[in-house]
Amino acid sequence: MLAGLESLFVVVLVAALAPLLSAVIPGGRIPQLVLLILGGILIGPSGFGLAKPSEIELLANVGLGFVFLLAGFEIQPAILRTRVAGTALIAWISSCVLAAVIVGGLAAVGFVHAYVPVGLALTTTALGTVLPILRERGLHDQDLGRYFLPNGAIGEMLPILAIAIFLGVNNRFSALISLAAIGLLALALAYVPRLLRERRVARIIAAGADTTGQTTLRWSVLLLLGFLVLAADFGLDVVLGAMLAGMVLRRYAPGNVHALEVKLDAVGYGFFIPVFFVSAGMGVNLDSITESPARLPVFLVLLLVVRGLPVFFLYRRTVRTRLRxxxxxxxxxxxxxxxxxxxxxxxxGTMLPENAAALTGAAVLSVLVYPAIAVALERPGGSSVPGEPAVRRPSDGGGDDPRGRP
Known part of the structure; x- marks a missing residue:
């Protein structure tokens, strides 16, 4: 009991220091999430060993759930019906083709053993990780954030579905049935507000939103945990359940949705999400990385080539170079x-330990480096070219508004 509290105290100490360090570091360009991961490496088994990941595993999993709950909360169905989302889908399919070719070649020479997990890993995008960084810099509602949102959503949802089908359970038919069942449940819950709009229960929940009962927040957390449990029971990745919970919550939440979002941000970013990112840093195995140091930069570059390059080329006619x-x-x-x-x-037992460590290390480095480069390239006012709009308007070559407006 005391050992668990000691580990949690050290983790929360890192979480509390991160925003202070981010504010005092010269230049102020290091996101808090980066400092949380670095702090986790420092206090974890590969560092000073001040905290054990196993003692905060439950809280870290809830933090992971909050990451994807808030990411799903940001996604509106209209976003996925725009031309930008159509291009994002083509970009993800292109990433899958590139991953199949490249990972197939690496498997042929014995560099990787786990063909499917490694291939899928290269097609993923951390929507829930990048959004807080963009929000911290005020870019989530600029052109970068608007174009990134559909790409991030597709780059997170479709790999999750692929994981559920190919890796989640032994029988793929059972996986499809499980996906259909939890999808239908999410769809049914999304229409519950229409049934309860004039009911007493809905009025009670809405009326207690800002009292000591905090009814909307408590029911939101219940919805999140419920979807996490359901996803796990169906043999699916819990990330899928959390994202579905967030998407349902935007339609389900009674009362003031903005006020609920503020509360979810407070609970998530105030405690659970920092615990997850510190825990992710604690899980980085530096020994395995140093034993095969060449693997980490290989995977870091492959992430950019497989996932980033298709996006860069496919938006060349609608988005200016800097924004691309x-x-x-x-x-x-x-x-x-x-x-x-x-x-x-x-x-x-299909993935080599050195590849698992290198992939995780490359993912951590991608969070440390790639968003920082994107933020550093941002010009005042959100334009990718001084004095010009970041998105090409119909008068200079066509294009469409990422929010779905012509």
Whole structure:
């Protein structure tokens, strides 16, 4: 009991120091999430050994759930019906083709053993990880954030579905049935507000939102945990359950949605999400990385090539160069899904330990480096070229508004 509290205290200390260090570091360009991961490495088994990941595992998993709950909360169905989302889908399919070719070649020479987990890892995007960085810099509602959102959503949802089908359970038909069942449940819950709009229960929940009962927040957390449990029971990745919970919550939440979002941000970013990112840093095995140091830069470059380059080229007719470069680096950033994929590969014995460590290390480095490059390239006012809009308007070559407006 005391050992668990000591580990939690050290983790929370890192979480509390991160925003202070981020504010005092010259230049102020290091995101808090980067400092949380570095702090986790420092206090974890590969560092000074001040905390044990196993003692905060439950809280870290809830933090992972909050990461994807808030990411799903940001996604509106209309975003996925725009031309930008159509291009994002083509970019992800292109990433899958590149991953199949490249990982197939690496498997042929014995560089990798776990073909499917490694291939899927290279097609992922950390929507829930990059959004807080963009939000911290005020870029989530600028052109970069608007174009990144559909790419991040597709780069997170489709790999999750692929994980559920190919790696989640032994029988793929059972996986499809499980996906259909939990999807139908999410769809049904999304229409619950219409049924309860004039009911007494809905009025009670809405009325207690800002009292000591905090009804909307408590029911939101219940929804999150419920989807996490359901996803686990169906043999699916819990990330899928958390993202579905966030997407349902935007339609389900009674009362003031903005006020609920503020509360979820407070609970998530105030405690659970920092615990997850510190825990992710604690899980980095530096010994395995130093034993095969060449693997880490290889995977880091492959993330950019496989996931970032298709986005860079496919938006060449609608987005100016600087914004495409920013979008490329943001889309190539990944972390939570790679952690899940490496755990699956190690669990079933198909992934080499050095590749698991290198993939995780590359994912951590992608969070440390790629968003920082994207943010550093941002010009005042959100334009990718001084004095010109970041997105080409119909008068200079066509294009469409990432929010779905012509």
């Amino acid at each position: 470069v920013q979008l490329m680096f943001c889309t190539a950033t990944t972390l939570p899904l790679i952690v899940a994929l490496t755990e699956i590969g190690l669990r079933n």
